[in-house]
Amino acid sequence: xxFNSLSFALFLxxxxxxxxxxxxxxxxxxxxxxxxxxxxxxxxxxxxxxxxLIFSTLLDYFxxxxxxxxxxxxxxxxxxxxxxxxxxGFLGVFKYYNFFADxxxxxxxxxxxxxxxxxxxxxxxxxxxFYTFHGLSYVIDxxxxxxxxxYNFVDYAVFVSFFPLLVAGPIERATHLLPQIxxxxxxxxxxxxxxxxxxxxxxxxxxxIADNCAVIANRIFDLSDDLSxxxxxxxxxxxxxxxxxxxxxxxxxxxxxARLFGIELLRNFAFPYFSRDIAxxxxxxxxxxxxxxxxxxxxxLGGSKGGTWMKIRNTIFIFLVSGFWHGAxxxxxxxxxxxxxxxxxxxxxxxxxxxxxxVASGKYLPTAKEALxxxxxxxxxxxxxxxxxxxxxxxxxxxxxxxFKPSLFTIPSIRSSNLFLLLTFFTIVEWICRNKKxxxxxxxxxxxxxxxxxxxxxxxxxILFNLKFHEESEFIYFQx
Amino acid sequence: MNKLIxxxxxxxxxxxxxxxxxxxxxxxxxxxxxxxxxxxKISDYNLDYAxxxxxxxxxxxxxxxxxxxxxKKGINIGTSGSCFAEEYLVLSxxxxxxxxxxxVLNTDxxxxxxxxxxxxxxxxxEFLHLFDNYNDVFFDYIPKWKYYxxxxxxxxxxxxxxQRFTIRNQSLQDNNMGSNLVNDTKQYKLLFLKGRQSQxxxxxxxxxxxxxxxxxxxxxxxxxxxxxxxxxxEETNKSNFKHYIDSVSEKLKVKYYDFDRLIEVxxxxxxxxxxxxxxxxxxxxxxxxxxxxIDGE
Numbered sequence: 043x044x045f046n047s048l049s050f051a052l053f054l055x056x057x058x059x060x061x062x063x064x065x066x067x068x069x070x071x072x073x074x075x076x077x078x079x080x081x082x083x084x085x086x087x088x089x090x091x092x093x094x095l096i097f098s099t100l101l102d103y104f105x106x107x108x109x110x111x112x113x114x115x116x117x118x119x120x121x122x123x124x125x126x127x128x129x130x131g132f133l134g135v136f137k138y139y140n141f142f143a144d145x146x147x148x149x150x151x152x153x154x155x156x157x158x159x160x161x162x163x164x165x166x167x168x169x170x171x172f173y174t175f176h177g178l179s180y181v182i183d184x185x186x187x188x189x190x191x192x193y194n195f196v197d198y199a200v201f202v203s204f205f206p207l208l209v210a211g212p213i214e215r216a217t218h219l220l221p222q223i224x225x226x227x228x229x230x231x232x233x234x235x236x237x238x239x240x241x242x243x244x245x246x247x248x249x250x251i252a253d254n255c256a257v258i259a260n261r262i263f264d265l266s267d268d269l270s271x272x273x274x275x276x277x278x279x280x281x282x283x284x285x286x287x288x289x290x291x292x293x294x295x296x297x298x299x300a301r302l303f304g305i306e307l308l309r310n311f312a313f314p315y316f317s318r319d320i321a322x323x324x325x326x327x328x329x330x331x332x333x334x335x336x337x338x339x340x341x342x343l344g345g346s347k348g349g350t351w352m353k354i355r356n357t358i359f360i361f362l363v364s365g366f367w368h369g370a371x372x373x374x375x376x377x378x379x380x381x382x383x384x385x386x387x388x389x390x391x392x393x394x395x396x397x398x399x400x401v402a403s404g405k406y407l408p409t410a411k412e413a414l415x416x417x418x419x420x421x422x423x424x425x426x427x428x429x430x431x432x433x434x435x436x437x438x439x440x441x442x443x444x445x446f447k448p449s450l451f452t453i454p455s456i457r458s459s460n461l462f463l464l465l466t467f468f469t470i471v472e473w474i475c476r477n478k479k480x481x482x483x484x485x486x487x488x489x490x491x492x493x494x495x496x497x498x499x500x501x502x503x504x505i506l507f508n509l510k511f512h513e514e515s516e517f518i519y520f521q522x
Numbered sequence: 523m524n525k526l527i528x529x530x531x532x533x534x535x536x537x538x539x540x541x542x543x544x545x546x547x548x549x550x551x552x553x554x555x556x557x558x559x560x561x562x563k564i565s566d567y568n569l570d571y572a573x574x575x576x577x578x579x580x581x582x583x584x585x586x587x588x589x590x591x592x593x594k595k596g597i598n599i600g601t602s603g604s605c606f607a608e609e610y611l612v613l614s615x616x617x618x619x620x621x622x623x624x625x626v627l628n629t630d631x632x633x634x635x636x637x638x639x640x641x642x643x644x645x646x647x648e649f650l651h652l653f654d655n656y657n658d659v660f661f662d663y664i665p666k667w668k669y670y671x672x673x674x675x676x677x678x679x680x681x682x683x684x685q686r687f688t689i690r691n692q693s694l695q696d697n698n699m700g701s702n703l704v705n706d707t708k709q710y711k712l713l714f715l716k717g718r719q720s721q722x723x724x725x726x727x728x729x730x731x732x733x734x735x736x737x738x739x740x741x742x743x744x745x746x747x748x749x750x751x752x753x754x755x756e757e758t759n760k761s762n763f764k765h766y767i768d769s770v771s772e773k774l775k776v777k778y779y780d781f782d783r784l785i786e787v788x789x790x791x792x793x794x795x796x797x798x799x800x801x802x803x804x805x806x807x808x809x810x811x812x813x814x815x816i817d818g819e
Contacts, residue, residue: 229523234526
């Protein structure tokens with residue numbers, strides 16, 4: 043059940059009405075309903091993996107309690123490591139086993155030894171990277187005595203499997219989400235309307251922009267060997283917008299949906315393509331994952347306390363792990379490494395925390411220096427996405443090399459003027475809204491009701507006339 | 523909560539309200555990229571004949587070759603993967619804007635059992651703008667709930683098939699008078715229809731007779747043919763179809779020509795079991811024209 047499908051619209055409407063009308067604001071009933079709805083939602087992907095989700099939830103629920111009740115430090119530590127090993131074990135088996143087995147075979151064949159490792163033919167359980175990280179943060183926080191365990195299983199299970207964030211995040215923290223799940227929730231009209239607006243904007247980004255960019259980007263990446271440099275650049279540009287609108291569109295729908303149920307999720311995107319340097323980009327892109335790695339990996343490794351070399355080592359490590367988290371392919375690792383290389387100069391020069399504010403705040407346009415910084419960061423990001431999108435590192439290098447052919451200065455053979463216009467319009471709208479949570483967060487004095495309704499109608503028709511009813515259009519991050 | 527529901531309902535009413543002028547605009551400017559659109563846009567032609575059917579006409583009949591031996595001027599209005607209902611709709615539209623004296627209609631066991639023979643026998647998305655004019659055809663081919671939804675909120679049909687049409691004007695290609703011979707270089711796997719028992723389905727028969735009736739009302743002579751199939755009579759089990767078409771042609775006093783008199787069943791003349799190669803199409807079309815001329819058709 044995809045967010046951009048009629049079945050999800052129907053599912054959401056039913057759950058919403060039952061949640062607010064039939065539970066009579068009874069928190070226990072609301073949470074039971076959310077859990078049942080979440081399990082139903084997940085089982086629509088593949089009901090067999092529901093058992094894996096329930097097992098993972100039970101494991102962290104009990105180990106959390108056992109750690110709290112443990113009589114000794116060793117016992118506490120044992121329960122902690124049991125949870126970590128099992129959680130990472132599942133992730134390793136389902137997501138990375140074949141990658142390691144194949145890599146091992148390849149390395150051995152280079153050494154002249156032929157091995158045929160056993161590979162498993164199993165599809166990746168959707169959302170496993172996300173709910174495993176939920177569980178891990180919960181267990182680590184209990185171990186570090188930042189939080190106490192949740193004794194109510196339903197509440198804990200809702201925290202792990204709340205359907206808006208179950209399959210592709212944002213990656214929540216127990217400290218942020220659990221208190222909301224435990225707090226009585228009453229219907230708030232303004233919140234619900236804002237949630238609907240954010241869903242609408244998210245759908246627009248996914249259906250109208252990302253899916254249309256995908257058509258051209260896929261074509262160009264598939265035929266990349268035979269195309270001109272300018273066309274390849276267009277392909278990379280469209281993929282840059284595709285992945286942003288696809289993932290941030292998903293996150294907008296997730297946040298909007300959660301808000302309909304009175305729950306605020308962590309923000310995942312903050313207009314990252316207006317970043318002035320790569321460090322700022324990573325504070326604005328997939329924020330929930332970046333902050334997860336910062337809190338649970340970077341800081342425990344020593345963070346930025348141990349001098350420049352330690353900072354560089356930790357940064358490279360975090361970006362490699364981040365790349366690997368995305369998928370079991372060397373291209374993701376290369377993408378991570380490239381981003382680490384981008385960010386290292388700012389660490390050395392200690393300028394990585396220079397741009398903490400919103401660019402050109404209170405102004406219509408950026409300064410020439412800001413515009414140059416934004417442009418440079420965007421281009422660096424665009425080239426990194428080529429690794430992310432390519433099937434192999436060699437094809438990514440070939441793609442980039444082919445961009446810099448003399449044909450870079452010719453007219454692209456595959457292009458779409460309409461899409462260019464749409465992207466220009468979209469970028470302008472995002473620029474205007476860069477200090478807001480999402481682009482449909484209106485100033486009611488400026489956007490009077492008839493104007494707001496007109497915008498909703500136009501966006502709805504744009505979505506309806508671009509939505510694919512006879513084929514599925516998955517979100518890119520579902521594969522992670 | 524009630525306020526939200528009230529406002530949402532208001533929004534949906536507005537959404538549906540403005541859908542009518544949008545829908546009207548699309549209906550007026552509807553275009554697709556396929557042959558159906560090409561045929562539907564043709565007007566003011568005065569021709570001796572039109573030949574219609576599925577891909578077994580669109581890809582098999584070469585109008586130029588047929589004209590050369592038939593000594594007449596015609597057009598190929600066959601559309602790939604289509605059933606009689608679609609052919610009826612295309613023909614109705616075509617003769618409302620053009621003149622023909624003869625219709626050559628391909629019939630075979632696939633066309634009388636179209637749901638089995640074709641993946642999507644009635645290409646509703648090619649004719650969405652004609653929904654109001656051909657309510658009865660759509661009623662027969664789409665689910666009832668969808669029929670009423672399309673009727674009450676016309677924009678829903680355009681939304682469902684939003685990837686299929688455009689409101690840009692498609693350039694009308696000459697298309698060699700509708701002939702589109704299959705490229706010989708692409709050799710398909712040969713599939714024998716051996717042992718396949720043909721059936722006559724009521725819905726297909728209904729539209730077959732509607733075509734005959736339409737031609738009768740417009741004083742258009744009908745000739746039935748069966749274009750070549752890569753297997754001999756003995757190998758295919760088309761007795762049901764053969765028996766049916768013979769009795770129908772006799773009853774309606776319509777001439778029927780089976781391919782087996784007109785082309786040799788030889789590998790080089792076929793691309794696959796139901797489509798001739800370009801060479802096969804040219805030979806078959808010439809022979810068909812010659813035969814029709816001899817028979818005074």
